[in-house]
Amino acid sequence: MDDLKQKYLSQIADAGDESALEDIRLAAVGKKGEVALKMRELGKMTPEERQVAGPALNALKDEINSALAAKKAALGDAALDERLRSEWLDVTLPTRHQRQGSIHPVSQVTEELTAIFAEMGFSVAEGPRIDTDWYNFDALNIPGHHPARAEMDTFYMARGEGDDRAPHVLRTHTSPVQIRTMEAEGAPLRIICPGGVYRADYDQTHTPMFHQVEGLAIDKDLSMANLKWVLEEFFSAFFEIDGIKTRFRASHFPFTEPSAEVDIQCSWVDGQLRIGEGDGWMEVLGSGMVHPKVLQAGGIDPNEWQGFAFGMGIDRIAMLKYGIPDLRAFFDADLRWLRHYGFASLDQPNLHGGLSR
Ligand code: DAH
Numbered sequence: 001m002d003d004l005k006q007k008y009l010s011q012i013a014d015a016g017d018e019s020a021l022e023d024i025r026l027a028a029v030g031k032k033g034e035v036a037l038k039m040r041e042l043g044k045m046t047p048e049e050r051q052v053a054g055p056a057l058n059a060l061k062d063e064i065n066s067a068l069a070a071k072k073a074a075l076g077d078a079a080l081d082e083r084l085r086s087e088w089l090d091v092t093l094p095t096r097h098q099r100q101g102s103i104h105p106v107s108q109v110t111e112e113l114t115a116i117f118a119e120m121g122f123s124v125a126e127g128p129r130i131d132t133d134w135y136n137f138d139a140l141n142i143p144g145h146h147p148a149r150a151e152m153d154t155f156y157m158a159r160g161e162g163d164d165r166a167p168h169v170l171r172t173h174t175s176p177v178q179i180r181t182m183e184a185e186g187a188p189l190r191i192i193c194p195g196g197v198y199r200a201d202y203d204q205t206h207t208p209m210f211h212q213v214e215g216l217a218i219d220k221d222l223s224m225a226n227l228k229w230v231l232e233e234f235f236s237a238f239f240e241i242d243g244i245k246t247r248f249r250a251s252h253f254p255f256t257e258p259s260a261e262v263d264i265q266c267s268w269v270d271g272q273l274r275i276g277e278g279d280g281w282m283e284v285l286g287s288g289m290v291h292p293k294v295l296q297a298g299g300i301d302p303n304e305w306q307g308f309a310f311g312m313g314i315d316r317i318a319m320l321k322y323g324i325p326d327l328r329a330f331f332d333a334d335l336r337w338l339r340h341y342g343f344a345s346l347d348q349p350n351l352h353g354g355l356s357r
Pocket residue numbers: 172173174175214215253255256285286287288309310311312
């Protein structure tokens with residue numbers, strides 16, 4: 001029995017893994033193991049012999065079982081140690097560098113002005129960038145012979161021979177959205193229409209595609225006074241300067257009567273533009289009372305309703321607010337420019353949290 005004990009205890013001590021240990025268990029204390037065989041021999045013994053051998057065999061079985069359990073636990077600990085060693089991770093290492101995109105100034109400024117006009121009850125309306133010449137010109141009281149039509153440097157869509165659809169243009173301004181929205185919603189109305197527009201023109205302050213925002217308010221008793229209040233309210237909020245002054249200069253647009261070009265107060269100090277101070281003026285938009293023919297084209301009765309409209313360049317006010325000198329760079333997709341002038345993607349502009357940080 002001592003031999004058996006020595007043999008199995010040393011095998012257990014040498015076992016390298018759990019399956020070797022299981023083989024030893026079967027050979028030693030399994031149903032057909034050596035200890036079981038010895039137990040079977042008890043029957044052939046005399047009662048005296050059995051009294052000594054029985055408990056001794058049980059003790060041997062217990063001893064082997066507990067040696068197996070101890071070894072099994074030790075092997076488990078070693079395996080865990082090994083796993084912890086091999087799967088070790090240095091969580092203090094710097095993360096891999098990930099480039100983050102930024103919000104383009106045009107998108108940022110569109111969000112900003114949308115937030116400001118929303119506060120004054122204007123909702124956003126949109127229209128197609130490819131539109132008929134009727135929406136882009138005629139409905140806005142710009143007939144075929146009108147000089148404004150020639151001055152717009154319009155891109156016309158190519159037409160196949162025999163194509164008798166109405167001529168289509170890349171819209172030269174956002175004003176056609178006025179007509180589409182009047183048709184769709186009727187009066188009263190309070191909308192802004194931001195979006196891309198196209199003209200064949202290219203220099204430091206002109207690109208063939210740029211952005212405008214149109215404003216339109218129709219009601220029973222709106223006047224130029226309401227227009228002026230809305231615009232001054234807008235510019236103060238947009239440039240984050242209280243009480244910006246505007247100057248209305250008589251002008252002419254086919255779609256408004258009377259018409260005015262609007263300047264905001266500014267000054268030049270050491271070649272730097274300062275908005276909202278001094279005695280200089282900077283032209284920022286065109287506006288006026290909506291022409292009766294335009295209301296009619298939109299299906300609204302000019303004897304019952306009247307309103308004001310304005311149109312302003314989004315890229316241009318972005319350049320003014322954020323000190324961006326060249327318009328062409330807006331559309332070059334140069335990553336260095338985008339990183340420099342772009343905005344953090346999670347900063348949603350709103351009037352209470354600040355328009356831009
Ligand atoms: N559509 C004009 C342009 O592109 C801008 C404009 C002027 C829009 C006066 C208006 C307005 O609504 O009333 O130059």
